[in-house]
Amino acid sequence: MKRDEFFWISTINKATVVVNSRSGLLEERIARLAARGIAAVEADAAVDGTKRVKKYIAYEPMLIAATSPEVTLIHAGRSSQDILSTARIAVVRDDAVELCRAFDAVLDRLLALAEEHRSTIVPNYTNGVAAQPNSYAHYVLGFLASLLRTRERLSQFLVRLNECPMGATVLNGTGWPLDRDGMAAVLGFDRPRRNAFDCTCLAPADLPIELASIVASAALQVGAFVDDIMVQYAQPRPWIQLQEGGENTYVSSAMPQKRNPGLMNNCRADASEVVAEMTAAFLRAHNVVPGMVDAKSTAKNSRAAATAISMFERFLKVLNGLRINPERALEELNSDWTASQEIADRLMREHGLPFRIGHHVASRMVSWARANNVLPLDFPYEEMRRIYREEIEEEFPEASAELPMSEAQFRDALDPRKIVEARRTSGSAAPAEVAAMLEEDRAQLAVFKAQTAALDEKIAGSLAALEKDFGLFAAAN
Secondary structure (H helix, E strand, O other), rough: OOOOOOHHHHHHHHHHHHHHOOOOOOOHHHHHHHHHHHHHHHHHHHHOHHHOOOOOHHHHHHHHHOOHHHHHHHHOOHHHHHHHHHHHHHHHHHHHHHHHHHHHHHHHHHHHHHHHHHOEEEEEEEOEEEEEEEEHHHHHHHHHHHHHHHHHHHHHHOOOOOOOHOOOOOOOOOOOOOOHHHHHOOOOOOOOOHHHHHHHHHHHHHHHHHHHHHHHHHHHHHHHHHHHHHHHOOOOOOEEEOOOOOOOOHHHOOOOOOOOHHHHHHHHHHHHHHHHHHHHHHHHHOOOOOOOOOOOOHHHHHHHHHHHHHHHHHHHHHHEEEEEOOHHHHHHOOOOOOHHHHHHHHHHHOOOOOOOHHHHHHHHHHHHHHHHHHHHHHHHHHHHHHHHHHHHHHHOOOOOOOOOOOOOOOOOOOHHHHHHOOOOOOOOOOHHHHHHHHHHHHHHHHHHHHHHHHHHHHHHHHHHHHHHHHHHHHHOO
C-alpha cells in the first residue's frame, strides 16, 4: 500500500488496537471489532481510490459504517491533531529516506569522478578569472566536502525527525494512561516527541522547513557546479563539456554549429526550483500563530523533497555525461599566467626574497608577456632576468639584482603539473592529500548510508511486526 496519509491513518489505528489492548485500555471485543472495520476500510479504498482520505474525520465515518459507533472507543485519548501530526511526520520521514538515496548516488559518482581524475590538471577560477592550476580530483573533492556537510545535516535531521507525536492528543496530553513509548516503537519511531504542544503545533511545521533548508543548501552547490561547466560553453574549445547527443545536448533550430547543453540547463532549473520550494515553505509558516494548518500541508511540504530528488537524478546524469579533455585543460593553463604566483612563492621560499617584491616581479613578468603576446612556455629567460633586475633596483636595492633562479628552476615554476605536485599543506592538491581525502570521504559516506539503511530497516521491521500483531485481532473475527 502506498505510504500516504491514508496509509498512516490506517496504520495508526492498527497501532492503537495493538498497543491499547496490551495496556488494558481496549477490551478484546472492541479490538476485534476495530480490526474488522479497519480491514474493511482498507479493502474498499483499494478498489475505490476516492476513499483514500487524508483526514481522520473523513476516515472515522467509514470505520463506523463498516462496524458500529462502538468502534470509536479506539479514539479515547486521541485527536485528529496528534494522528495527522504523526502521519505528516511519517510522510516527511519516507521522503527524507528516499532523498538520502538519491543524494548518495550523486556523492558516489563524485567520488568516482575524483578517483578517475587524480592526475588531470585543470584551471580553476576566482572572480570568474583563471586563478591557479589544480587537479580536477581536488576540485571535485571541494564540492564533496560541502555536499557531505549537507548530507550530515540530513542524517542529523532524520534523528530529530524520528520522534512520534502520538499521545499528545490536541496539544497538552490526555488523562488516559497511554503507552506513548509503545506507540512510537510499533510505528518505527525512536521515541515519543517530548512536549505535547510541540508535537501538534510546532514540529509539523518547522521540521518540513528544516528539510527544505537542507535540500536548498545542496541545490546551491549543484547549481554552482553546473554553472562552472556552463561557462566553458562560451569558449570555442571547452576543456569540459557534456558528451553530445541523447538528452545531454540538442542542436539549435537555426544555428547548425550550436550544441546546446540542455541537460545542464534543466539541472540548473531544477536547483532553482528547490530553492523556490524552500522559500515557499518559509513563507507558508511566516506570521502564523501556533496551531494553524498553513505550514502543515503534506502535499506542499513533500514538494521540496520531490523536487530535490529530481534535481539529484538529473545531476547524476550530468556527472555521468561529463567529458574532460586533459590536454585541452593543460593548453588553457599554458595560454594564461595561472602559474605566476608560484614565481613569487619560490623566490621567497627558496631564495628569501620578500613576498611582495616577488609578487611585483611576477606581475611585471605577466604585464610584459601580455603586451608582447608571449605565452608562459615561450617566455625568454633573459627577459625574466632583466625584469628582476629592474624591480630590485627600484624597490629593494639592498638585495642582489641577479635573478637567483636558474633557467631550469624558472621553467619548473611555470609548469602547472609541478605546481600541483609541490603543494605540501594539509588539504592541498598534493597527490597524497587527495588520496587521503578520497578515503576519508568514502568512509564518511559509508556511515551515512548505513544510518539510512538502519532507519529504513527499523521502519520496515516495525510495520511488519505491527501487521503481524494486528492480524491476530483481524483473524479472531
